[in-house]
Amino acid sequence: MTLEETAELASAIRAEVAKAVVGMDEPVDHLLIGLIAQGHVLLEGPPGTAKTFLAQCFARASGLDFGRIQFTPDLLPGDILGSNLFNFQTSSFTLTRGPIFCELLLADEINRTPPKTQAALLEAMQERKVTLDGEAHPLSPNFMVVATQNPIESQGVYPLPEAQLDRFAFKLLVPYPSAEEEAKIVARFGARSGAPKADDFGVAMVAGAEAIAAAQEAAKTVTLSDEIVGYTVALIRATRDHADIASGASPRAAVLLANAARARAALEGRDYVVPDDVKALATATLRHRLLLSPAAEIEGRKVEDLVAQLIEQTEAPR
Secondary structure, three states: OOHHHHHHHHHHHHHHHHOOOOOOHHHHHHHHHHHHOOOEEEEEOOOOOOHHHHHHHHHHHHOOOEEEEEOOOOOOHHHHHEEEEEEOOOOEEEEEEOOOOOOEEEEEOHHHOOHHHHHHHHHHHHHOEEEEOOEEEEOOOOOEEEEEEOOOOOOOOOOOOHHHHOOEEEEEEOOOOOHHHHHHHHHHHOOOOOOOOHHHHOOOOOOOHHHHHHHHHHHOOOEOOHHHHHHHHHHHHHOOOOOOEEEOOOHHHHHHHHHHHHHHHHHOOOOEOOHHHHHHHHHHHHOOOOEEOHHHHHOOOOHHHHHHHHHHHOOOOO
Protein backbone atom coordinates (compact mmCIF):
# COMPACT_ATOMS: atom_id res chain seq x y z
CA MET A 1 0.00 0.00 0.00
CA THR A 2 1.32 3.45 -0.94
CA LEU A 3 1.16 6.49 1.32
CA GLU A 4 -1.50 8.00 -0.95
CA GLU A 5 -3.61 4.89 -0.55
CA THR A 6 -3.04 5.05 3.22
CA ALA A 7 -4.35 8.61 3.30
CA GLU A 8 -7.38 7.58 1.21
CA LEU A 9 -8.08 4.68 3.57
CA ALA A 10 -7.99 7.04 6.56
CA SER A 11 -10.40 9.44 4.82
CA ALA A 12 -12.80 6.56 4.12
CA ILE A 13 -12.78 5.45 7.76
CA ARG A 14 -13.38 9.03 8.93
CA ALA A 15 -16.35 9.36 6.56
CA GLU A 16 -17.95 6.13 7.78
CA VAL A 17 -17.56 7.02 11.46
CA ALA A 18 -19.01 10.48 10.79
CA LYS A 19 -22.25 8.84 9.56
CA ALA A 20 -23.05 7.93 13.16
CA VAL A 21 -20.81 9.96 15.48
CA VAL A 22 -21.23 13.72 15.74
CA GLY A 23 -18.38 16.14 16.46
CA MET A 24 -15.57 13.67 17.19
CA ASP A 25 -13.06 14.63 14.49
CA GLU A 26 -10.05 14.93 16.80
CA PRO A 27 -10.64 11.66 18.71
CA VAL A 28 -11.17 9.81 15.41
CA ASP A 29 -7.90 11.20 14.04
CA HIS A 30 -6.04 10.09 17.16
CA LEU A 31 -7.65 6.64 17.01
CA LEU A 32 -6.48 6.32 13.40
CA ILE A 33 -2.97 7.42 14.33
CA GLY A 34 -2.95 5.03 17.28
CA LEU A 35 -4.08 2.16 15.06
CA ILE A 36 -1.44 2.81 12.38
CA ALA A 37 1.28 3.39 15.00
CA GLN A 38 0.16 0.25 16.87
CA GLY A 39 -0.56 2.19 20.05
CA HIS A 40 -3.39 2.12 22.58
CA VAL A 41 -5.79 4.97 23.39
CA LEU A 42 -7.44 6.05 26.65
CA LEU A 43 -10.66 8.09 26.34
CA GLU A 44 -11.70 10.13 29.36
CA GLY A 45 -14.99 11.99 29.53
CA PRO A 46 -18.26 12.29 31.43
CA PRO A 47 -21.01 9.70 30.93
CA GLY A 48 -23.11 9.96 27.81
CA THR A 49 -20.49 11.53 25.55
CA ALA A 50 -20.46 8.56 23.10
CA LYS A 51 -17.06 7.14 24.04
CA THR A 52 -18.28 3.55 23.74
CA PHE A 53 -20.27 4.25 20.59
CA LEU A 54 -17.22 5.91 19.02
CA ALA A 55 -15.13 2.78 19.63
CA GLN A 56 -17.84 0.54 18.17
CA CYS A 57 -18.19 2.64 15.01
CA PHE A 58 -14.42 2.93 14.59
CA ALA A 59 -14.01 -0.84 14.85
CA ARG A 60 -16.82 -1.37 12.36
CA ALA A 61 -15.40 1.05 9.78
CA SER A 62 -11.89 -0.33 10.25
CA GLY A 63 -13.13 -3.89 9.74
CA LEU A 64 -11.49 -5.10 12.94
CA ASP A 65 -12.77 -7.91 15.16
CA PHE A 66 -14.38 -6.05 18.07
CA GLY A 67 -14.41 -7.17 21.69
CA ARG A 68 -15.78 -5.43 24.76
CA ILE A 69 -15.17 -5.84 28.48
CA GLN A 70 -17.32 -3.98 30.98
CA PHE A 71 -14.99 -3.47 33.92
CA THR A 72 -16.57 -3.91 37.35
CA PRO A 73 -15.17 -4.26 40.90
CA ASP A 74 -15.76 -8.04 40.91
CA LEU A 75 -14.12 -8.72 37.52
CA LEU A 76 -11.28 -11.26 37.69
CA PRO A 77 -8.21 -11.62 35.43
CA GLY A 78 -9.60 -14.91 34.11
CA ASP A 79 -12.72 -13.08 32.93
CA ILE A 80 -10.45 -11.10 30.60
CA LEU A 81 -7.82 -13.61 29.53
CA GLY A 82 -9.75 -16.87 29.67
CA SER A 83 -8.64 -20.09 31.33
CA ASN A 84 -7.73 -23.73 30.76
CA LEU A 85 -10.70 -25.96 31.59
CA PHE A 86 -10.44 -29.70 32.12
CA ASN A 87 -12.29 -31.78 29.54
CA PHE A 88 -13.38 -35.02 31.19
CA GLN A 89 -14.08 -36.67 27.83
CA THR A 90 -10.55 -36.19 26.53
CA SER A 91 -8.85 -36.07 29.97
CA SER A 92 -7.04 -32.92 28.92
CA PHE A 93 -7.20 -29.19 29.43
CA THR A 94 -8.81 -27.02 26.77
CA LEU A 95 -8.20 -23.31 26.43
CA THR A 96 -11.34 -21.18 26.74
CA ARG A 97 -10.34 -17.83 25.29
CA GLY A 98 -11.46 -14.64 26.97
CA PRO A 99 -12.69 -11.47 25.24
CA ILE A 100 -9.13 -10.14 24.99
CA PHE A 101 -8.61 -12.39 21.95
CA CYS A 102 -9.78 -9.84 19.40
CA GLU A 103 -8.31 -7.02 17.31
CA LEU A 104 -9.87 -3.94 18.89
CA LEU A 105 -10.71 -4.33 22.57
CA LEU A 106 -12.97 -1.80 24.27
CA ALA A 107 -12.03 -1.70 27.97
CA ASP A 108 -15.11 0.13 29.20
CA GLU A 109 -14.72 2.04 32.49
CA ILE A 110 -11.31 0.51 33.03
CA ASN A 111 -10.84 2.34 36.34
CA ARG A 112 -13.77 0.54 37.98
CA THR A 113 -11.84 -2.70 38.50
CA PRO A 114 -9.08 -3.40 41.06
CA PRO A 115 -5.37 -3.15 40.13
CA LYS A 116 -4.96 -6.94 40.00
CA THR A 117 -7.48 -7.15 37.19
CA GLN A 118 -6.16 -4.03 35.47
CA ALA A 119 -2.73 -5.66 35.44
CA ALA A 120 -4.11 -8.49 33.30
CA LEU A 121 -3.85 -6.10 30.35
CA LEU A 122 -0.20 -5.15 30.87
CA GLU A 123 1.42 -8.01 28.96
CA ALA A 124 -1.18 -7.87 26.21
CA MET A 125 -0.72 -4.14 25.67
CA GLN A 126 3.08 -4.29 25.64
CA GLU A 127 3.84 -7.60 23.93
CA ARG A 128 0.55 -8.50 22.22
CA LYS A 129 0.40 -11.87 23.90
CA VAL A 130 -1.03 -13.38 27.07
CA THR A 131 0.38 -16.12 29.26
CA LEU A 132 -1.95 -18.72 30.73
CA ASP A 133 -0.58 -21.50 32.94
CA GLY A 134 2.91 -20.83 31.67
CA GLU A 135 1.99 -21.00 27.98
CA ALA A 136 2.16 -17.92 25.75
CA HIS A 137 -0.75 -17.23 23.41
CA PRO A 138 -0.18 -14.57 20.72
CA LEU A 139 -2.77 -11.91 20.00
CA SER A 140 -3.50 -10.29 16.66
CA PRO A 141 -0.71 -8.03 15.31
CA ASN A 142 -3.44 -5.38 15.03
CA PHE A 143 -4.43 -5.75 18.69
CA MET A 144 -5.41 -2.36 20.09
CA VAL A 145 -6.95 -1.35 23.40
CA VAL A 146 -9.38 1.55 23.49
CA ALA A 147 -10.14 2.19 27.16
CA THR A 148 -12.68 4.57 28.65
CA GLN A 149 -12.93 6.12 32.07
CA ASN A 150 -15.19 8.58 33.84
CA PRO A 151 -13.36 11.49 35.53
CA ILE A 152 -16.36 12.47 37.67
CA GLU A 153 -16.77 9.38 39.86
CA SER A 154 -14.57 9.12 42.94
CA GLN A 155 -16.20 6.17 44.74
CA GLY A 156 -15.73 2.59 43.60
CA VAL A 157 -12.91 3.48 41.23
CA TYR A 158 -9.25 2.49 41.17
CA PRO A 159 -6.87 4.96 39.49
CA LEU A 160 -4.71 3.35 36.84
CA PRO A 161 -1.10 2.82 37.97
CA GLU A 162 1.61 4.78 36.18
CA ALA A 163 3.00 1.59 34.62
CA GLN A 164 -0.30 0.97 32.85
CA LEU A 165 -0.90 4.59 31.92
CA ASP A 166 2.52 4.63 30.27
CA ARG A 167 1.42 1.87 27.91
CA PHE A 168 -1.28 4.09 26.38
CA ALA A 169 0.04 6.10 23.45
CA PHE A 170 -2.64 8.77 23.90
CA LYS A 171 -5.02 10.02 26.50
CA LEU A 172 -7.87 11.96 24.90
CA LEU A 173 -10.33 14.17 26.74
CA VAL A 174 -13.88 13.84 25.39
CA PRO A 175 -15.80 16.95 26.48
CA TYR A 176 -19.48 17.74 26.24
CA PRO A 177 -20.50 18.68 22.69
CA SER A 178 -21.18 22.23 21.59
CA ALA A 179 -24.77 23.48 21.42
CA GLU A 180 -24.84 22.97 17.64
CA GLU A 181 -23.42 19.46 17.90
CA GLU A 182 -25.82 18.55 20.69
CA ALA A 183 -28.75 19.67 18.55
CA LYS A 184 -27.55 17.35 15.78
CA ILE A 185 -27.22 14.50 18.28
CA VAL A 186 -30.76 14.97 19.53
CA ALA A 187 -32.12 15.17 15.98
CA ARG A 188 -30.22 12.03 14.96
CA PHE A 189 -30.87 9.89 18.03
CA GLY A 190 -33.95 11.41 19.64
CA ALA A 191 -36.47 9.26 17.76
CA ARG A 192 -34.62 6.02 18.45
CA SER A 193 -35.11 3.65 21.35
CA GLY A 194 -32.42 1.49 22.87
CA ALA A 195 -28.67 1.75 22.51
CA PRO A 196 -27.52 2.94 19.08
CA LYS A 197 -25.55 0.59 16.87
CA ALA A 198 -23.17 1.28 14.02
CA ASP A 199 -25.34 -0.78 11.65
CA ASP A 200 -28.32 1.49 12.35
CA PHE A 201 -26.54 4.34 10.57
CA GLY A 202 -25.09 2.38 7.68
CA VAL A 203 -21.51 2.44 8.92
CA ALA A 204 -19.74 0.20 6.41
CA MET A 205 -16.54 -1.76 6.69
CA VAL A 206 -14.07 0.03 4.41
CA ALA A 207 -10.88 -1.65 5.63
CA GLY A 208 -9.86 -4.91 7.27
CA ALA A 209 -6.97 -6.60 9.02
CA GLU A 210 -4.92 -6.90 5.82
CA ALA A 211 -5.49 -3.28 4.80
CA ILE A 212 -4.61 -2.02 8.27
CA ALA A 213 -1.44 -4.14 8.31
CA ALA A 214 -0.49 -2.75 4.90
CA ALA A 215 -1.05 0.82 6.13
CA GLN A 216 1.12 0.11 9.17
CA GLU A 217 3.91 -1.10 6.90
CA ALA A 218 3.52 1.98 4.70
CA ALA A 219 3.90 4.23 7.74
CA LYS A 220 7.24 2.58 8.52
CA THR A 221 8.60 3.98 5.24
CA VAL A 222 8.05 7.56 6.43
CA THR A 223 11.38 9.32 6.97
CA LEU A 224 12.18 10.29 10.54
CA SER A 225 15.20 12.57 10.21
CA ASP A 226 17.92 12.91 12.83
CA GLU A 227 16.73 16.48 13.44
CA ILE A 228 13.19 15.29 14.23
CA VAL A 229 14.56 12.53 16.48
CA GLY A 230 16.65 15.11 18.34
CA TYR A 231 13.67 17.43 18.68
CA THR A 232 11.44 14.64 20.03
CA VAL A 233 14.05 13.57 22.57
CA ALA A 234 14.68 17.16 23.64
CA LEU A 235 10.97 17.71 24.22
CA ILE A 236 10.62 14.54 26.28
CA ARG A 237 13.75 15.25 28.33
CA ALA A 238 12.52 18.78 29.04
CA THR A 239 9.61 17.26 30.99
CA ARG A 240 12.11 15.82 33.49
CA ASP A 241 13.77 19.16 34.23
CA HIS A 242 10.71 21.41 34.65
CA ALA A 243 10.26 22.80 38.17
CA ASP A 244 6.49 22.21 38.10
CA ILE A 245 6.75 18.55 37.03
CA ALA A 246 7.53 16.01 39.75
CA SER A 247 7.84 13.07 37.34
CA GLY A 248 8.54 13.46 33.64
CA ALA A 249 7.94 11.25 30.62
CA SER A 250 9.74 7.96 30.00
CA PRO A 251 11.83 6.88 26.99
CA ARG A 252 8.77 4.83 25.95
CA ALA A 253 6.94 8.15 25.54
CA ALA A 254 9.64 9.37 23.14
CA VAL A 255 9.37 6.19 21.05
CA LEU A 256 5.56 6.33 20.97
CA LEU A 257 5.57 10.02 20.06
CA ALA A 258 8.00 9.45 17.20
CA ASN A 259 6.00 6.49 15.86
CA ALA A 260 2.77 8.46 16.14
CA ALA A 261 4.33 11.37 14.26
CA ARG A 262 5.26 9.00 11.43
CA ALA A 263 1.71 7.63 11.38
CA ARG A 264 0.28 11.16 11.24
CA ALA A 265 2.49 11.98 8.29
CA ALA A 266 1.46 8.76 6.55
CA LEU A 267 -2.24 9.51 7.05
CA GLU A 268 -1.66 12.84 5.33
CA GLY A 269 0.16 11.17 2.45
CA ARG A 270 3.61 12.54 3.37
CA ASP A 271 6.78 10.46 3.36
CA TYR A 272 8.55 12.62 5.94
CA VAL A 273 7.84 13.89 9.47
CA VAL A 274 7.77 17.62 10.22
CA PRO A 275 7.98 19.30 13.65
CA ASP A 276 4.25 20.09 13.51
CA ASP A 277 3.52 16.35 13.60
CA VAL A 278 5.33 16.08 16.92
CA LYS A 279 3.76 19.26 18.29
CA ALA A 280 0.24 18.18 17.31
CA LEU A 281 0.53 14.89 19.22
CA ALA A 282 2.62 16.01 22.20
CA THR A 283 -0.29 16.93 24.49
CA ALA A 284 -2.20 13.67 23.96
CA THR A 285 1.04 11.71 24.43
CA LEU A 286 2.18 13.50 27.60
CA ARG A 287 -1.10 14.37 29.33
CA HIS A 288 -1.26 11.14 31.33
CA ARG A 289 2.47 10.72 31.88
CA LEU A 290 3.38 13.90 33.74
CA LEU A 291 2.89 14.25 37.49
CA LEU A 292 2.68 17.82 38.75
CA SER A 293 4.67 18.97 41.74
CA PRO A 294 2.70 19.74 44.95
CA ALA A 295 3.31 23.45 44.46
CA ALA A 296 1.97 23.33 40.89
CA GLU A 297 -1.14 21.47 42.04
CA ILE A 298 -1.79 24.05 44.76
CA GLU A 299 -1.46 26.82 42.20
CA GLY A 300 -3.94 25.05 39.92
CA ARG A 301 -1.52 24.52 37.06
CA LYS A 302 -2.63 22.21 34.24
CA VAL A 303 -0.53 19.62 32.46
CA GLU A 304 -1.77 20.84 29.09
CA ASP A 305 -0.47 24.36 29.81
CA LEU A 306 2.94 23.00 30.83
CA VAL A 307 3.18 20.92 27.65
CA ALA A 308 2.34 24.00 25.56
CA GLN A 309 5.06 25.89 27.45
CA LEU A 310 7.60 23.14 26.80
CA ILE A 311 6.72 23.09 23.08
CA GLU A 312 7.27 26.84 22.92
CA GLN A 313 10.59 26.67 24.78
CA THR A 314 12.04 23.68 22.88
CA GLU A 315 13.70 24.77 19.65
CA ALA A 316 12.28 22.95 16.63
CA PRO A 317 14.36 22.15 13.55
CA ARG A 318 13.76 24.33 10.52
